[in-house]
Amino acid sequence: MPRGSRKKGPNLRDVSRAAGVSVATVSRVLNSPHVVNKDTRERVEAVIEELGFVRSAAALAINSGRTRLLGALIPTLESDIFALTVSSMEQTLVQHGFSLIVATTDDDPETEARKARELVDVGVEGFFISGVTHSDAFYDLLRRTRVPALAISYFDETYHLPTIGYDNRLAADIACTHLRELGHDRIAVIHGPLTGNDRNKARVDATRAALNAQSCWFFEEPISVAGGVAGAKRAMDQIGQFDAVFCMSDVMAFGVLHELHRAGLSVPGDVSVVSIHNLPASEFTYPPLTTVHLPARQMGQRAAESLARWVEDDMRPTSTCLGVHLVERGSTGPFKRS
Amino acid sequence: MPRGSRKKGPNLRDVSRAAGVSVATVSRVLNSPHVVNKDTRERVEAVIEELGFVRSAAALAINSGRTRLLGALIPTLESDIFALTVSSMEQTLVQHGFSLIVATTDDDPETEARKARELVDVGVEGFFISGVTHSDAFYDLLRRTRVPALAISYFDETYHLPTIGYDNRLAADIACTHLRELGHDRIAVIHGPLTGNDRNKARVDATRAALNAQSCWFFEEPISVAGGVAGAKRAMDQIGQFDAVFCMSDVMAFGVLHELHRAGLSVPGDVSVVSIHNLPASEFTYPPLTTVHLPARQMGQRAAESLARWVEDDMRPTSTCLGVHLVERGSTGPFKRS
DNA sequence: CTTGGCAATGTAACTGGTTACATAGCGCCC
DNA sequence: GGGCGCTATGTAACCAGTTACATTGCCAAG
Numbered sequence: 035m036p037r038g039s040r041k042k043g044p045n046l047r048d049v050s051r052a053a054g055v056s057v058a059t060v061s062r063v064l065n066s067p068h069v070v071n072k073d074t075r076e077r078v079e080a081v082i083e084e085l086g087f088v089r090s091a092a093a094l095a096i097n098s099g100r101t102r103l104l105g106a107l108i109p110t111l112e113s114d115i116f117a118l119t120v121s122s123m124e125q126t127l128v129q130h131g132f133s134l135i136v137a138t139t140d141d142d143p144e145t146e147a148r149k150a151r152e153l154v155d156v157g158v159e160g161f162f163i164s165g166v167t168h169s170d171a172f173y174d175l176l177r178r179t180r181v182p183a184l185a186i187s188y189f190d191e192t193y194h195l196p197t198i199g200y201d202n203r204l205a206a207d208i209a210c211t212h213l214r215e216l217g218h219d220r221i222a223v224i225h226g227p228l229t230g231n232d233r234n235k236a237r238v239d240a241t242r243a244a245l246n247a248q249s250c251w252f253f254e255e256p257i258s259v260a261g262g263v264a265g266a267k268r269a270m271d272q273i274g275q276f277d278a279v280f281c282m283s284d285v286m287a288f289g290v291l292h293e294l295h296r297a298g299l300s301v302p303g304d305v306s307v308v309s310i311h312n313l314p315a316s317e318f319t320y321p322p323l324t325t326v327h328l329p330a331r332q333m334g335q336r337a338a339e340s341l342a343r344w345v346e347d348d349m350r351p352t353s354t355c356l357g358v359h360l361v362e363r364g365s366t367g368p369f370k371r372s
Numbered sequence: 373m374p375r376g377s378r379k380k381g382p383n384l385r386d387v388s389r390a391a392g393v394s395v396a397t398v399s400r401v402l403n404s405p406h407v408v409n410k411d412t413r414e415r416v417e418a419v420i421e422e423l424g425f426v427r428s429a430a431a432l433a434i435n436s437g438r439t440r441l442l443g444a445l446i447p448t449l450e451s452d453i454f455a456l457t458v459s460s461m462e463q464t465l466v467q468h469g470f471s472l473i474v475a476t477t478d479d480d481p482e483t484e485a486r487k488a489r490e491l492v493d494v495g496v497e498g499f500f501i502s503g504v505t506h507s508d509a510f511y512d513l514l515r516r517t518r519v520p521a522l523a524i525s526y527f528d529e530t531y532h533l534p535t536i537g538y539d540n541r542l543a544a545d546i547a548c549t550h551l552r553e554l555g556h557d558r559i560a561v562i563h564g565p566l567t568g569n570d571r572n573k574a575r576v577d578a579t580r581a582a583l584n585a586q587s588c589w590f591f592e593e594p595i596s597v598a599g600g601v602a603g604a605k606r607a608m609d610q611i612g613q614f615d616a617v618f619c620m621s622d623v624m625a626f627g628v629l630h631e632l633h634r635a636g637l638s639v640p641g642d643v644s645v646v647s648i649h650n651l652p653a654s655e656f657t658y659p660p661l662t663t664v665h666l667p668a669r670q671m672g673q674r675a676a677e678s679l680a681r682w683v684e685d686d687m688r689p690t691s692t693c694l695g696v697h698l699v700e701r702g703s704t705g706p707f708k709r710s
Numbered sequence: 711c712t713t714g715g716c717a718a719t720g721t722a723a724c725t726g727g728t729t730a731c732a733t734a735g736c737g738c739c740c
Numbered sequence: 741g742g743g744c745g746c747t748a749t750g751t752a753a754c755c756a757g758t759t760a761c762a763t764t765g766c767c768a769a770g
Contacts (some may be wrong), residue, residue: 157429314596395758407718428757
């Protein structure tokens with residue numbers, strides 16, 4: 035039934051008929067104009083223009099076996115972290131002639147598998163995925179379809195897929211060391227959900243290892259400004275006094291700063307705040323946020339280049355670990371409770 | 373030459389051969405399993421599983437004339453405003469069986485036209501575009517290809533494409549009225565680039581109309597926290613004293629708040645700050661930001677539904693104007709300079 | 711015993727391009 | 741004047757599916 039029902043434009047044969055040439059000639063005008071006689075070419079071009087002919091993407095794809103489509107399976111776009119990464123991916127990919135389909139998974143492996151399937155169905159030639167924790171259904175899909183997949187935000191050279199990311203444990207460790215060096219001991223740790231999010235889990239694990247278990251408290255909240263507010267509230271309620279707050283994400287730190295101010299605590303006078311990410315906005319909080327810089331843009335760019343080369347030249351990338359480093363600003367200071 | 377060079381999986385004929393049936397039967401197993409005999413069906417399904425057969429998206433598309441792909445041409449993803457909109461678009465579109473390709477234009481009409489062309493080449497069935505200012509090349513593309521395009525972030529029922537957005541002039545007017553009602557007169561207006569961005573232009577025009585020209589000053593800066601900082605610096609340098617700052621975007625307001633604090637000015641004691649957008653983070657600035665709420669999520673959802681229906685059932689949507697309203701928080705207060 | 715209906719399957723023509731190969735026409739040289 | 745090479749173009753097979761139509765076999769009704 036769908037046959038013919040859809041309004042469709044002119045096709046190659048229509049053009050060839052109208053121009054009085056064969057389909058091959060029209061095709062040549064489109065693909066290698068120099069081999070066709072100038073007069074013929076101009077006539078064909080005129081007909082193309084007149085009829086408003088546009089090549090069918092599907093027909094192109096069926097012949098070349100290429101769609102030039104890549105898919106990004108990311109937890110969310112509503113967090114600057116991923117928006118930044120996706121943005122630089124997209125900008126890098128255009129340069130390689132690829133387009134990017136974004137699909138959000140909400141950190142749910144089932145949703146990821148389902149959307150991955152849909153992306154395969156529309157013809158993506160490769161995936162970006164977040165982290166190294168995925169469902170069997172998803173791995174199964176990769177195995178069957180042999181579509182390349184590149185994991186980002188996490189570095190693990192033992193993983194069976196290439197990873198391009200940073201050492202999340204190290205990032206957390208740097209923050210903890212910074213707090214310890216300043217003399218802080220009683221520390222509230224505010225982190226995002228651990229289920230399905232291996233980045234958070236790695237950070238929390240490293241934090242547990244780095245800090246004195248007797249004097250640190252963990253609070254799980256959504257990764258959002260509101261989550262940071264809630265975490266800070268709970269910390270103030272449940273711990274008596276604390277020297278510092280360690281947030282697993284700048285976004286949460288924004289909320290923490292807000293809530294500490296609201297409670298009349300000064301930062302870093304009463305409480306130091308350290309975080310992970312170094313978002314563009316973190317330079318301009320009040321006070322400016324001390325945070326461990328994760329190179330989100332650089333990661334997006336590297337990942338894009340690697341995946342582009344992988345699907346293009348069949349060159350499987352090797353895992354890369356990008357550097358992270360502490361950016362000291364105004365939100366942390368030496369311990370000074372009398 | 374590309375012929376055969378690309379590693380490709382088994383196709384329909386391979387499956388039919390291995391299962392000892394015709395291609396039609398295999399196709400039926402995939403599309404209308406109930407019409408094929410149970411034994412045959414199970415045998416074919418087993419072969420499909422064993423060979424790891426996956427339907428070619430391109431072949432599917434060439435037959436149906438559908439790709440189920442839509443494209444979003446947005447200025448940037450690095451701003452929460454668009455990240456929020458795109459996010460809700462994507463989530464709504466999955467429900468309608470569409471995938472979303474994002475392409476950033478950096479508010480440059482040439483880039484937009486170029487990327488639009490690329491999107492057509494990969495086969496999108498419809499576009500989301502931002503605002504109503506676009507290049508001739510882009511309009512030409514729409515005319516030739518007859519691909520539906522829906523403009524967002526801007527409402528204008530006289531525009532030749534359907535628009536789903538809000539009244540940007542009204543939003544600015546609401547903010548100005550609020551400041552005037554509080555008794556503020558000397559006002560610094562900090563806005564984003566006007567070239568190629570009709571949303572900003574509409575807001576600035578409305579502001580010029582609403583405020584006393586003798587006592588308001590306009591500063592153009594990039595739409596970013598850093599842009600807000602720079603704008604506030606220039607305002608303090610160039611105007612002597614001012615009662616209030618009106619930012620065209622919450623993102624810039626974040627920077628303004630930061631810079632005012634740094635300069636030792638209290639908000640709203642010395643200066644009131646009002647803005648447009650109402651981002652999730654704006655509830656938790658210090659002080660919480662008074663801002664005109666723009667329904668970004670709702671817009672993304674409505675736009676997605678409208679465009680989906682348009683390409684699906686050929687029902688061209690009518691333009692919709694979504695409501696905006698002032699959210700009064702702590703960053704504005706009555707004029708009280710002695 | 712024939713005809714009709716139905717279920718299950720096959721054949722081949724389509725979708726809209728690309729391209730290997732064939733062909734035609736022309737000029738040049740021996 | 742026949743053979744060669746060149747350019748310009750056409751013919752038809754191909755990509756990987758879908759599907760209209762044809763075919764087959766079986767059972768039941770007339």
